[in-house]
Amino acid sequence: MSTPELVALDIDGTLLDPETQTISPVVKNALRRVLASGAEVVISTGRTFLGTRPVLDELELTGGYALCSNGAVLVDVAAREPLSVTTFDAAPVLAELAERLPGCIFATERVGIGSLVTAEFDPANLHGPQQPAAPQELVATPVPRLIAEWSGHEPDELLAALDGVELPDCTHTLDQYEPWVTVVPAGVSKGAALEKLRVELGVRGELTFAAGDGDNDIEMLRWAAHGVAMGQARPEVRAAADEVAGPVAEDGVAAVLHRLFG
Incomplete structure (x- = not known):
């Protein structure tokens, strides 16, 4: 393909290794090469704004x-502030997930502030301050994001429990590393x-590139003129891509970016 002018990159499992919680120097160097070309780099993540901000800083x-x-949240990187937020009524979804996933805990995002939670989440997974609240408080007003964590279960169990389920008036994706919805x-x-x-x-569609590894990246990989799935991604994610890179532990995305922008 021609050198991309719009490069969309997932964070966890693509730029950042979930095992080490680090972004390697090799990946950072590849990103600098992309930026030097003048391409528009868009960090595209399931993380909240608070969870994304430190990564923007680390990547400079x-x-x-x-x-x-x-x-759901568009951020102005220079200002480090949200430009727009899309919200929905999460009450019906919370009720259905609570029934289907007994014992799960919930969090809703308060953009730029933190999260309301029904029980404490691991701070490594849910970034920013957590404020305990009753389930009805979490969904008392429209929110941009609802998280359900099925503690004590594996991601494959969650996948099976929600196989074929249509949740009301929302888009939901599953995490491949944690039992998260x-x-x-x-x-x-x-x-x-x-x-x-x-x-x-004003970027032409044929000059778009995306790389990701999760279910939440499938639509992004299909959107891009050239979509790259990471090597550790589930088969459904790899099937949505034009190319499969090496896994994140081997800096797979860096190899692809060096080839395209070398």
């Missing part, structure tokens, strides 16, 4: 945009948010 990104909460407004995805941004930036 000083301009452009980031998509957080699977596209991430729920955002209906029609919201990384791919949909990136298409809107692409049009606004």
Whole structure:
């Protein structure tokens, strides 16, 4: 393909190794090469804005945009502030997940503030301050993101429990590393948010690139003219991509970026 002008990159499992919780120097060097080309780099993540901000700092990104909460929150990278937030009524979803996943705990995002939680989450997974609250308080007002964590279960068990389930008026994805369900407004995805941004930036569709590893990256990989799945991704994610890179532990995304921008 021609050198991409819009490069969308997932964080966890793509840029950042979940096992070590680090971004390798090799990946950072590849990203610098992309930026030097003049391409628009968009960090596209399921993380909240608070969880994304330290990564923007570590990568020394000083301009452009980031998509957080699977596209529900658009961030001005230079200002380190949200530009827009899409929300939904999460009460019906919380009720259905509580019934289907007995004992699960919930969190809803308060953009730029933290999360309301029904029980404490691991701070390594849910970034920012956590405020305990009753389930009805979590969904008393519309939110951009709802998380359900099925503690004590494996991701494959969660996948089986929700196989074929249609949750009301929302988009939901499952995490491949943790027993998590991430729920955002209906029609919201990384791919949909990136298409809107692409049009606004005036980038031709054939000059788009994306890399990711999770279920929440599938729409983004299909959206891109060249979508790259990480080597450790589940088969469904790899099937949505044009290319499969090496796993994150082997800096797979860096090898692809060096090839395209070398």
